[in-house]
Amino acid sequence: MTRYVFMPDDGADRLAVAQLASALAAPEPQIFAAASAASAPSAGRRRGKPPVRIIDVFEPTGIALVEASAQAAVPAAAPPGGTYYPVLNYQTAIAAPRAGRTKLPRTLGPAGGALFALQLRLSDSGAPVSGAVVHLRLKGSTIQLSASSDAQGNAVFGMRAPGVRGAMLLVEPGFQQHWGYMDAAADLDSGDVVTLDAIDLPLAPDVLRKALTPGRTGDGAGVRIGVIDTGVGPHRDLPQAVGDHDTSDGHGTHVAGIIAGRGAASNAGIAPDAEIRSYRVFPDRTTGLAPNYEIHKAIERAASDGCHLINLSLKSERLLDPHHDDKVISRAIRDAADRGVLAIAAAGNDFRRFVSFPARHPDVLSVSAFGDEAALPSRAYDRWTVSQDRARGKPDVFFANFSNQGIDGTKVDLTAPGAGVVSTVPGDGYAPMSGTSMACPAATGAIARVLSRQPAILAMPPDRTRMQAMRAAAIAALAPVGFAVAFEGQGMVS
Numbered sequence: 001m002t003r004y005v006f007m008p009d010d011g012a013d014r015l016a017v018a019q020l021a022s023a024l025a026a027p028e029p030q031i032f033a034a035a036s037a038a039s040a041p042s043a044g045r046r047r048g049k050p051p052v053r054i055i056d057v058f059e060p061t062g063i064a065l066v067e068a069s070a071q072a073a074v075p076a077a078a079p080p081g082g083t084y085y086p087v088l089n090y091q092t093a094i095a096a097p098r099a100g101r102t103k104l105p106r107t108l109g110p111a112g113g114a115l116f117a118l119q120l121r122l123s124d125s126g127a128p129v130s131g132a133v134v135h136l137r138l139k140g141s142t143i144q145l146s147a148s149s150d151a152q153g154n155a156v157f158g159m160r161a162p163g164v165r166g167a168m169l170l171v172e173p174g175f176q177q178h179w180g181y182m183d184a185a186a187d188l189d190s191g192d193v194v195t196l197d198a199i200d201l202p203l204a205p206d207v208l209r210k211a212l213t214p215g216r217t218g219d220g221a222g223v224r225i226g227v228i229d230t231g232v233g234p235h236r237d238l239p240q241a242v243g244d245h246d247t248s249d250g251h252g253t254h255v256a257g258i259i260a261g262r263g264a265a266s267n268a269g270i271a272p273d274a275e276i277r278s279y280r281v282f283p284d285r286t287t288g289l290a291p292n293y294e295i296h297k298a299i300e301r302a303a304s305d306g307c308h309l310i311n312l313s314l315k316s317e318r319l320l321d322p323h324h325d326d327k328v329i330s331r332a333i334r335d336a337a338d339r340g341v342l343a344i345a346a347a348g349n350d351f352r353r354f355v356s357f358p359a360r361h362p363d364v365l366s367v368s369a370f371g372d373e374a375a376l377p378s379r380a381y382d383r384w385t386v387s388q389d390r391a392r393g394k395p396d397v398f399f400a401n402f403s404n405q406g407i408d409g410t411k412v413d414l415t416a417p418g419a420g421v422v423s424t425v426p427g428d429g430y431a432p433m434s435g436t437s438m439a440c441p442a443a444t445g446a447i448a449r450v451l452s453r454q455p456a457i458l459a460m461p462p463d464r465t466r467m468q469a470m471r472a473a474a475i476a477a478l479a480p481v482g483f484a485v486a487f488e489g490q491g492m493v494s
Helices: 015-025 208-210 251-260 292-304 327-338 380-384 436-452 464-476
Strands: 002-008 052-058 063-068 082-086 089-092 113-124 134-135 145-149 154-160 162-170 181-189 194-198 224-229 241-243 275-280 311-314 314-316 342-346 364-372 395-400 414-417 421-424 428-431
Touching: 002 052, 002 292, 052 292, 063 292, 082 327, 089 113, 089 292, 113 134, 113 162, 134 154, 162 241, 194 380, 208 364, 208 421, 208 436, 224 364, 224 395, 224 414, 224 436, 251 380, 251 428, 275 292, 292 327, 292 342, 311 428, 311 436, 314 342, 327 342, 327 464, 342 436, 342 464, 364 436, 414 436, 421 436, 436 464
Parallel strands: 113 194, 224 275, 224 311, 241 275, 311 342, 342 364, 364 414
Antiparallel strands: 002 063, 002 082, 052 063, 089 314, 113 154, 134 145, 134 162, 145 154, 162 181, 364 395, 421 428
């Protein structure tokens, strides 16, 4: 079976909505023909065309998720007043090194030898780090072994060797309050202790806190923000977040904490008094994908719920076409803009490719990512994001190597810190993550802080004029960081 999104055409009288709703309400069959007998072209009325089954209807906008027989590449014709569009998937705009993971079919090395092991400890307390994912790539080999540390911090690999030389060692940060670890040429003996830098923002601020002052009381007050993501919290530092909880990998909780976390002092987000509305669109953590139908519904619901801003830390899977336009999401973004909502979206993490969709939609502010080398511990996992593209006059500030840029007819509107950003994660913890997924909420929080100081804009009627006023206020607050326009647009909200 193949799924599609049925969407009423512009100017339709919503007759199609009533037709779909009636079909869905009927006891059975919950189907409609590929086209009505009265209006479809003859090709659509040929005998043998498969019916289309309705999966779900979103009546506020008249879109429906439908399913057709696998024999139909595309339904021949839609009901009058509407069009079928493909279901397209989106992914979170979090970045990751492209090392890949090799699953070994057997243990390496001679039988009878001891398995190679490492001990993981925190730098501040010496406490063992459990549940950490560790990768070891042998010098001159494409083989990568992976292990998870136990309660005593021991990570045991499927390799029988007393030691390795010049190996790549990676420890993912996880949710255990540390920066992870990266060494591109490690000389290790079995049983060695690997010390992981603990997160201590008051003592060693991350790029977010170095670039933007942590929020104070009143920052973001009066601004309602829709976070369309994997869900948010619960987390003790996000008591103002309402809506869908995080059931995935913590991505949405991390995003919300950057915007409005209420942690003490340096742990605070940018606009802690902003209200967060959470809309989960990634239903299955195993796939890590969100369909455009669910994103459309979430954007429309955020507008109906009175959100001023929408954070979209996600991107299309379609990488090769800079002109690709997903009509299903475009309609929702345009509708939201007409209702006074400003959307901010991640430019994408395709290593300097053009700006992804939906960030390149004309009603959206697109956000690229930068980092600060001095804000990363010397062995931090996220040091893989460092590039040699440095801001003018700021030798430590780099344009993140993963970030997309404004080329091939696309543009970046602004930039924000996104390489090695520490924020909230499930379990009331904090962890670093990297990606334009992190830069996007940094920009969203900064814009919320600007708007909270301009109540006249927030008091405007919820229409496109308000959206344009909020956009203008955000642009007016931008200051150059020191990169080329293709990298930073007009700069960062200061």
